[in-house]
Amino acid sequence: MNPALLLRALTIGLLANVLAVVMSMSPGHAQTALDKVSFGTNWVAEAEHGGFFQAVADGTYRAYGLDVTIVPGGPNNNNRMLLISGKLDFFMAANTLMSLDAVVNDVPVISVAAIFQKDPQVLLTHPESKITKLEELKPLTLFVSKEGVSSYFQWLKSEYGFSEEKVRPYTFNSQPFIADKQSAMQGYVTSEPFAIEQSAKFKPGIILLADYGFNTYSTLIETRGDLIDKKPDLVQRFVDASIVGWYHYLYGDNAPANAMIKKLNPEMTDELLAYSIARMKEYGIVDSGDSLRDGIGAMTDERMASFFDKMVRAHVVRSDIDYRKAYTLRFINKGVGLDLRPKK
Incomplete structure (x- = not known):
């Protein structure tokens, strides 16, 4: 080869290599390491956690710069304690009462988003009773869990005049309810009605407490105050990505998330997953109320104050606590993902 041409080729090659290195170091082309994040749920994998699994799957x-590991909960796992001790970055709290309890006990966790606008708690009835309103449940035997008696049932007493004389222990066995046509049983709208249909071959009546004023938020994202102070950008990205994941799960192709759920929870079936998703959409569990305007995850000061006042009247929480320490609106109500909701 002509020496001059050889020198020119080598020079061009060297410049190309230098340019490639510079391009890889520029912000638009940087292969930035993902931030590792751990998120603990409060139960085994199920459709009610679907948006989080969707965002992974x-x-x-990853598009938000996060490498997220979901740590499923269960009867023998206390993921909230792992959050408090610093071994998890985020936790899925069941409802606002957990957030208020954290304030009472000076636990340094804060709710940063509320994925469920409505708590899925229901009371189920027999079709023969023809009950269509909450007040009509008063004469019935009520199967309520120990946790239910100390929380939502106290609200039923203070707001609607229910009596504990009608309460019988609910041990997560539906047979006593199935056997007694003059009874009602607690459950989640996303699961227990399906189980009743499968085992007893009848479709139970459904009374969703959220539709009668039990306005706790549910499936909240909690984190520690120190993480908010030190890494607010990471908290924002996790909240935003989780919200987008929920839009994809409800309104897009949720097969990737469901595959993850079934792998982690072999007892889960396609039928139950489909049922749970359909009920979440039908009853507006995730996407209703304020989320229609502000996006999934929305919370408001007014609603938090309203629920706190109800729990004080029901003697579930003390009146002297500062409930505003339980949550922050800093990372939500920004309309993230609204463009992903199908147009009507």
Whole structure:
């Protein structure tokens, strides 16, 4: 080869290599390491956690610069304690009462988003009773769990005049309810009605407490105050990506998330997953109320104050606590993902 041409080729090659290195170091082309994040749920994998699994499975968290590990909960796992001790970054709290309890006990966790606008708690009835309103449940035997008696049932007493004389222990066995046509049983709208249909071959009546004023938020994202102070950008990205994951799960192709759920929870079936998703959409569990305007995850000061006042009247929480320490609106109500909701 002509020496001059050889020198020119080598020079061009060197410049190309230098340019490639510079391009890889520029912000638009940087191969930035993902931030590792751990998120603990409060139960085994199920559709009620679907948006979080969706954000892992379809790459949404990665698109937000996050490498997220979901740690499923269960009867023998206390993921909230792992959050408090610093071994998890985020936790899925069941409802606002947990957030208020954290304030009472000076636990340094804060709710940063409320994925469920409505708590899925229901009371189920027999079709023969023809009950269509909450007040009509008063004469019935009520199967309520120990946790239910100390929380939502106290609200039923203070707001609607229910009596504990009608309460019988609910041990997560539906047979006593099935056997007694003059009874009602607690459950979640996303699961227990399906189980009754499968085992007893009848479709129970459903009274959703949220539709009668039990306005706790549910499935909240909690984190520690120190993480908010030190890494607010990470908290924001996790909240935003989780919200997008929930839009994809409800309104897009949720097969990737459901595959993850079934792998982690072999007892889960396609039929129950489909039922749970359909009920979440039908009853507006995730996407209703304020979320229609502000996006999934929405919370408001007014609603938090309203629920706190109800729990004080029901003697579930003390009146002297500062409930505003339980949550922050800093990371939500920004309309994230609203463009992903199907147009009507």
